[in-house]
Amino acid sequence: MAVTHPHLPGATILGYPRIGRRRELKRAVESFWAGRTTLDDLEATARDLRRSTARHLTGLGLDTPGAVPGSFSFYDQVLDVVALLGAVPDRFADLTTDGGRLPLEAYFTVARGEGDRPPLEMTKWFDTNYHYLVPEIGPDTPVGFADDRVVREFTELAHPDDGGRPVVTRPVLVGPVTFLLLSKAADGAPDDFRPLDRLDDVVAAYAELLRALAAAGAPWVQLDEPALVTDLLGVPFDEVADAVRRAYTALATDLSPATEPALPAQRPAILVAAPYGDLRSAAGDGLALLAGTDVEAIAVDLVRGAVPTGPVPGLETKTLVAGVIDGHNVWRADLDTRLATLEALAAPGSGVGAGALSVGTSTSLLHVPHDTADEPRLDAGLRSWLAFADQKVAEVVTLATGLAEGRAAVADRLAESTAAARSRAAAPGVVVPQVRARTAALTAADAERAPYAERAAAQRARLDLPPLPTTTIGSFPQTAQIRGARAAWVRGELSDADYTAAMRAEIASTVALQEELGLDVLVHGEPERNDMVQYFAEQLDGFATTVNGWVQSYGSRCVRPPILWGDVSRPAPLTVSWTAYAASLTSKPVKGMLTGPVTILAWSFVRDDLPLGDTADQVALALRDEVDDLEAAGIAVVQVDEPALRELLPLRAADHADYLAWSVRSFRLATAGAGPATQVHTHLCYSEFGQVIGAIDGLDADVTSVEAARSRMEIVPELADAGYARGIGPGVYDIHSPRVPSVEEVTELVTLAAKAIDPALVWVNPDCGLKTRAHAETRQSLANLVTATRTVRATL
Numbered sequence: 201m202a203v204t205h206p207h208l209p210g211a212t213i214l215g216y217p218r219i220g221r222r223r224e225l226k227r228a229v230e231s232f233w234a235g236r237t238t239l240d241d242l243e244a245t246a247r248d249l250r251r252s253t254a255r256h257l258t259g260l261g262l263d264t265p266g267a268v269p270g271s272f273s274f275y276d277q278v279l280d281v282v283a284l285l286g287a288v289p290d291r292f293a294d295l296t297t298d299g300g301r302l303p304l305e306a307y308f309t310v311a312r313g314e315g316d317r318p319p320l321e322m323t324k325w326f327d328t329n330y331h332y333l334v335p336e337i338g339p340d341t342p343v344g345f346a347d348d349r350v351v352r353e354f355t356e357l358a359h360p361d362d363g364g365r366p367v368v369t370r371p372v373l374v375g376p377v378t379f380l381l382l383s384k385a386a387d388g389a390p391d392d393f394r395p396l397d398r399l400d401d402v403v404a405a406y407a408e409l410l411r412a413l414a415a416a417g418a419p420w421v422q423l424d425e426p427a428l429v430t431d432l433l434g435v436p437f438d439e440v441a442d443a444v445r446r447a448y449t450a451l452a453t454d455l456s457p458a459t460e461p462a463l464p465a466q467r468p469a470i471l472v473a474a475p476y477g478d479l480r481s482a483a484g485d486g487l488a489l490l491a492g493t494d495v496e497a498i499a500v501d502l503v504r505g506a507v508p509t510g511p512v513p514g515l516e517t518k519t520l521v522a523g524v525i526d527g528h529n530v531w532r533a534d535l536d537t538r539l540a541t542l543e544a545l546a547a548p549g550s551g552v553g554a555g556a557l558s559v560g561t562s563t564s565l566l567h568v569p570h571d572t573a574d575e576p577r578l579d580a581g582l583r584s585w586l587a588f589a590d591q592k593v594a595e596v597v598t599l600a601t602g603l604a605e606g607r608a609a610v611a612d613r614l615a616e617s618t619a620a621a622r623s624r625a626a627a628p629g630v631v632v633p634q635v636r637a638r639t640a641a642l643t644a645a646d647a648e649r650a651p652y653a654e655r656a657a658a659q660r661a662r663l664d665l666p667p668l669p670t671t672t673i674g675s676f677p678q679t680a681q682i683r684g685a686r687a688a689w690v691r692g693e694l695s696d697a698d699y700t701a702a703m704r705a706e707i708a709s710t711v712a713l714q715e716e717l718g719l720d721v722l723v724h725g726e727p728e729r730n731d732m733v734q735y736f737a738e739q740l741d742g743f744a745t746t747v748n749g750w751v752q753s754y755g756s757r758c759v760r761p762p763i764l765w766g767d768v769s770r771p772a773p774l775t776v777s778w779t780a781y782a783a784s785l786t787s788k789p790v791k792g793m794l795t796g797p798v799t800i801l802a803w804s805f806v807r808d809d810l811p812l813g814d815t816a817d818q819v820a821l822a823l824r825d826e827v828d829d830l831e832a833a834g835i836a837v838v839q840v841d842e843p844a845l846r847e848l849l850p851l852r853a854a855d856h857a858d859y860l861a862w863s864v865r866s867f868r869l870a871t872a873g874a875g876p877a878t879q880v881h882t883h884l885c886y887s888e889f890g891q892v893i894g895a896i897d898g899l900d901a902d903v904t905s906v907e908a909a910r911s912r913m914e915i916v917p918e919l920a921d922a923g924y925a926r927g928i929g930p931g932v933y934d935i936h937s938p939r940v941p942s943v944e945e946v947t948e949l950v951t952l953a954a955k956a957i958d959p960a961l962v963w964v965n966p967d968c969g970l971k972t973r974a975h976a977e978t979r980q981s982l983a984n985l986v987t988a989t990r991t992v993r994a995t996l
């Protein structure tokens with residue numbers, strides 16, 4: 201039975217950036233890690249940040265109880281649930297206190313590892329650039345209500361001790377089903393054990409938390425269940441549905457202890473949020489599923505997901521939070537059309553039958569920067585088309601006012617939004633006829649190179665490489681000295697000429713090092729690149745970069761994604777002078793290094809007024825021109841990195857074919873201008889590639905290097921089984937740690953690879969670029985890699 205509950209406020213957001221407008225939390229956490237401040241200092245900074253954020257959001261118009269999300273986290277929202285439950289892996293068990301509580305210091309240890317205790321693994325959160333920590337759950341992992349931090353954070357804002365304005369927030373947590381579906385089985389768990397087997401225990405702990413929140417006076421709680429919008433978790437919909445039904449039947453009930461049945465319902469009203477995609481798919485109807493439970497409200501993503509039309513049984517007793525403002529991108533919304541969507545949903549004749557309607561964001565605003573006002577250097581026109589988190593809050597509030605009071609009440613804001621949309625559509629650079637004409641004229645032949653056999657022969661003749669050629673993935677250590685030179689150059693303290701000289705000196709020593717080590721295909725080392733996407737975005741037309749547009753990538757790590765706002769073209773060569781300089785220093789082949797179209801899009805804010813595949817073609821053509829210029833400069837090997845190929849894979853299986861078609865095509869467009877004697881490499885990392893094996897083959901690169909050390913070359917037999925028959929460089933050591941791999945270790949992995957596929961195809965290289973490593977360990981690791989390769993070569 202549903203409890204009587206207050207209506208959800210008319211306007212809300214699913215979450216807000218938590219790192220701080222000036223990255224206060226990042227600084228505070230890092231200085232605590234460095235031992236410069238105490239735990240008390242850190243807690244105090246965090247409390248101030250929560251307080252100022254809550255009051256700020258109230259001031260922006262989220263001013264009714266429950267409207268402000270309590271979405272703070274010290275590191276990661278999934279790790280927060282691990283802490284809530286005390287569900288820490290055995291190797292950290294000694295860090296918990298009585299009752300399984302994980303003190304904050306230990307919380308960070310679980311996130312970051314310590315000595316020989318590796319941290320939880322990290323992986324991408326749905327189709328975003330945010331990384332969460334993967335819980336490890338086994339049959340005996342402790343699960344209980346171990347930590348009341350959520351309750352304390354609620355209370356501290358509802359009853360502030362600084363005499364300031366109280367804010368009644370809506371605590372936000374990852375829901376129990378999504379938590380378990382994102383977990384992996386703990387080491388040593390029986391083969392048939394799945395984390396979801398612990399659902400009842402986890403739900404019991406959430407029920408206790410809900411009781412405690414109710415006792416503290418929380419009217420609402422938000423449980424995020426994005427597991428409902430994806431087919432990528434490998435669990436059939438029926439099983440997810442069954443888990444959701446069980447969890448929310450247990451939670452959305454009167455939680456009074458059985459011994460005191462006369463007590464009123466002892467829990468907050470529950471909002472289940474399903475961000476990042478469509479609740480309804482060929483696999484099943486998640487909206488009907490949630491509507492059939494007794495939760496009080498459901499938040500749907502109406503940016504990615506379709507707007508429901510027909511009746512949804514059960515929805516008549518619930519609030520529908522219509523996520524019409526994109527939480528995942530930076531564009532100002534066309535409020536007029538969004539309001540029309542809301543009006544249609546709210547109309548008594550709409551047939552959807554929601555009991556009440558709230559206006560919300562499609563996802564948490566975690567994925568966008570704070571405020572466009574912090575970007576004074578951005579072109580004023582472009583800035584007026586953007587909405588960062590604060591602008592999005594204002595949009596939500598405007599729409600809610602328009603819905604409640606009629607269009608007249610927000611007429612001026614609707615008009616402003618329409619005017620911004622018009623100015624954007626008409627602005628120079630948004631549509632560039634020459635760029636459009638070039639993509640429109642593309643034919644299938646533009647994505648085709650000569651047959652592989654012909655290429656392979658031409659490349660053999662030109663490059664004359666030994667069997668098992670050795671190479672690296674591109675970057676060499678980005679030392680403090682390199683970064684210092686760049687910072688001084690950006691500040692204007694180092695002249696262009698001096699900066700170029702400093703980078704050239706770095707390139708020269710990197711080339712010398714590779715020659716000394718005896719590597720076969722050299723690289724220039726990428727010292728001039730601040731970041732593998734930003735470097736290109738800064739030079740291509742159609743992109744803008746920000747100064748304060750930080751978004752959390754993981755933990756205290758933040759990135760500033762470029763904004764792709766217009767048609768993309770290449771005004772001048774991007775990389776040629778550096779690569780050509782490196783090549784002038786050696787007689788060995790030097791590999792040119794480009795970032796591929798999919799990765800450039802994945803790590804930027806992309807435009808919403810052109811299909812992604814079309815934008816990818818534009819980027820591809822810019823890169824194609826660069827490949828031409830590299831060839832003309834005599835470069836014989838060009839690598840186009842696509843580490844994000846798997847990351848952009850849509851959450852729904854039905855969308856995969858289309859995505860794989862345009863992503864593969866854009867890579868081929870970028871590279872197919874290369875003549876047969878030019879060897880094209882690609883590089884993939886960061887994920888399991890099982891789901892995109894066909895696409896890897898489809899890229900038609902002459903050589904593919906791929907992260908493989910931690911999985912012990914697993915990808916090689918998979919590729920061989922799929923009929924892949926071009927060069928393959930499975931990574932032979934993990935570059936994420938300073939550990940130097942031994943000769944024996946590398947020998948073993950190279951041997952493994954050479955057994956799993958035709959040894960004539962195998963290349964030897966690290967898992968990924970070396971930019972985060974130090975010099976000494978890099979030299980030693982690569983020396984071992986070369987020695988090991990020579991040993992295996994001798995056996996062939």
Ligand code: MET
Pocket residue numbers: 673674675726732793841843883885968969970971
């Ligand atoms: C994340 S993939 C990185 C590839 C790039 N060429 C590098 O070596 O840094």
Ligand SMILES: [Zn+2]
Pocket residue numbers: 673843883884885886967968969
């Ligand atoms: Zn990589």
